[in-house]
Amino acid sequence: MKGFISRISTLLLLATSALLVGCQTTAPKRDLAAYEAANPRSIVVVPIVNKSLDVDAPNYVLSALPVPIAEKGYYVFPVNTTKMVLEQEGFYEPERVHEQPPETIAKMFGADAVLFVTINQWDAQYIILSTTVTVDFEYRLVSKTGEELWKNTQRMQYSPNNSNGGLIGMLVSAAIARAAPNYMPLTIQANSMALRTGQNALLDGPYLKEKLSQQK
Amino acid sequence: MKFFDKHVQGLRSAARYAAAGAALALMTGCATNQNLYEWGGYDAALYSTYKSPETVVELQTKLETHIAAMTQANQKVAPGLYAELGSLYLQAGKTDEAIAQYNKERELWPESRTLMDSMIKTLESRAKATPATSEKKTNGEVTS
Numbered sequence: 521m522k523g524f525i526s527r528i529s530t531l532l533l534l535a536t537s538a539l540l541v542g543c544q545t546t547a548p549k550r551d552l553a554a555y556e557a558a559n560p561r562s563i564v565v566v567p568i569v570n571k572s573l574d575v576d577a578p579n580y581v582l583s584a585l586p587v588p589i590a591e592k593g594y595y596v597f598p599v600n601t602t603k604m605v606l607e608q609e610g611f612y613e614p615e616r617v618h619e620q621p622p623e624t625i626a627k628m629f630g631a632d633a634v635l636f637v638t639i640n641q642w643d644a645q646y647i648i649l650s651t652t653v654t655v656d657f658e659y660r661l662v663s664k665t666g667e668e669l670w671k672n673t674q675r676m677q678y679s680p681n682n683s684n685g686g687l688i689g690m691l692v693s694a695a696i697a698r699a700a701p702n703y704m705p706l707t708i709q710a711n712s713m714a715l716r717t718g719q720n721a722l723l724d725g726p727y728l729k730e731k732l733s734q735q736k
Numbered sequence: 737m738k739f740f741d742k743h744v745q746g747l748r749s750a751a752r753y754a755a756a757g758a759a760l761a762l763m764t765g766c767a768t769n770q771n772l773y774e775w776g777g778y779d780a781a782l783y784s785t786y787k788s789p790e791t792v793v794e795l796q797t798k799l800e801t802h803i804a805a806m807t808q809a810n811q812k813v814a815p816g817l818y819a820e821l822g823s824l825y826l827q828a829g830k831t832d833e834a835i836a837q838y839n840k841e842r843e844l845w846p847e848s849r850t851l852m853d854s855m856i857k858t859l860e861s862r863a864k865a866t867p868a869t870s871e872k873k874t875n876g877e878v879t880s
Contacts, residue, residue: 562847579786587779590815591772595847598816600782601823605855630850704783727772 550720555661555669560632561726562595563661566625567603567614572642577703578614581639581657584708588716589635593728597629605629626664633669636660641675644701652679653701655710661722670722674714676706773814776802782820796824815845819852831859 565585568578582599589596609628611617617625622634641656656675663669715722724732781795799821806813822837835856842852 576786580783583779583783583786586816587775593772595815595845597848597851598819598823598841600785601816601819604823604827605851628851630847632847708779731772 552670552723554663554667555723558633558663558665558667558669560594560661560663560669562597562630562632563589563635564597564602564625564629564631564633565589565599565635565637566617567606567611569614569618569636569638570642572639574642577639577642580703581637581642581707581711584704584711585635585637585715588712589722589725591728592716592722593725593731594722595725595727597631602629621666622662623664623666626662632664634662634664636662640673642703650679651701652677653703653706654678655703655706657710657714659714672714672718672720674710674718676710676713678706774802774806774811775814775817776805778802778814778817778820792824792827796821796828799824813840813844816841816848818844819848826859831863835859 565582568581570578582603586596586599605628606617611620618636618638622636625634626632636659638658639656640658641654643654645652645654654675654677657673659670659672659674660668661670713721777798778795781791781798785792785795799817803813803817803821818837818841822834822841825831825837826834838852838856838859841848842856
């Protein structure tokens with residue numbers, strides 16, 4: 521019975537938090553005049569700068585970027601092809617790409633805007649009974665004329681909490697999470713919130729606007 | 737019997753979570769969760785390719801199957817997918833197939849034209865410079 525009540529209260533908690541998140545009617549004021557004026561149709565995502573210790577993180581994060589950007593209504597340049605093209609031009613280091621004038625990159629691809637992403641954190645902290653997985657990303661959209669249009673940061677944490685399994689269960693699940701922390705669900709969620717669904721997401725792109733106007 | 741009970745319990749709690757998830761989705765459901773495109777598992781396959789490069793064939797097969805299905809259903813192929821497939825062909829040395837995919841990307845997505853045109857032009861001039869015999873050029877410069 522006790523278990524049932526605690527489950528009910530968890531549900532209630534979930535429900536309240538969902539209500540609190542609510543619709544996007546009261547987004548904080550943000551200055552998007554330059555973004556609106558630039559009205560970009562296409563975005564090129566350049567290779568990601570990595571400030572974490574995991575050398576694989578940038579490619580993993582990159583794989584989770586095209587879908588939310590395209591679903592927000594933009595033409596997103598194929599990320600793997602972009603990487604290949606840049607490497608052919610001699611850009612192997614993401615840092616070097618990020619140092620280039622955005623105008624040069626935009627011109628190279630014929631893109632309206634360039635998205636720069638930096639990984640600030642990507643790790644798993646082991647605290648005996650639980651493991652906390654953290655991702656922290658920074659996003660910056662710059663127009664083909666070099667003007668900053670939009671920026672955002674997204675931090676997400678996850679602690680697999682197997683409280684049903686008792687002490688041993690918690691130790692085991694913490695150990696598993698530690699050995700092979702699964703960053704991808706968190707990464708996909710972070711990119712999706714930052715770019716598509718969050719309060720400071722990208723503005724609706726042309727293809728989404730078109731679809732929404734057809735639904736009216 | 738004990739094993740069976742445990743199983744049923746697992747199912748029950750799974751169902752409960754599913755219900756909670758559904759309720760949550762309904763409550764937060766202000767934003768439309770309708771998608772513009774179908775991706776055919778492109779993002780997951782791309783992730784796998786980065787994780788284990790030897791699985792690149794699976795990415796290629798996935799893209800081929802998905803694009804064929806979209807074409808059959810007369811549905812628009814998502815941005816970039818033709819070009820990604822083209823680049824996989826290119827990396828496998830199949831220049832003609834690559835050019836064909838880049839052309840499809842170009843036709844479907846006008847935003848891609850500058851990039852597609854320059855890649856196609858480079859590939860075509862490279863093909864001219866080194867015909868079928870594919871002699872090795874010591875000088876990497878390609879003149880168009």
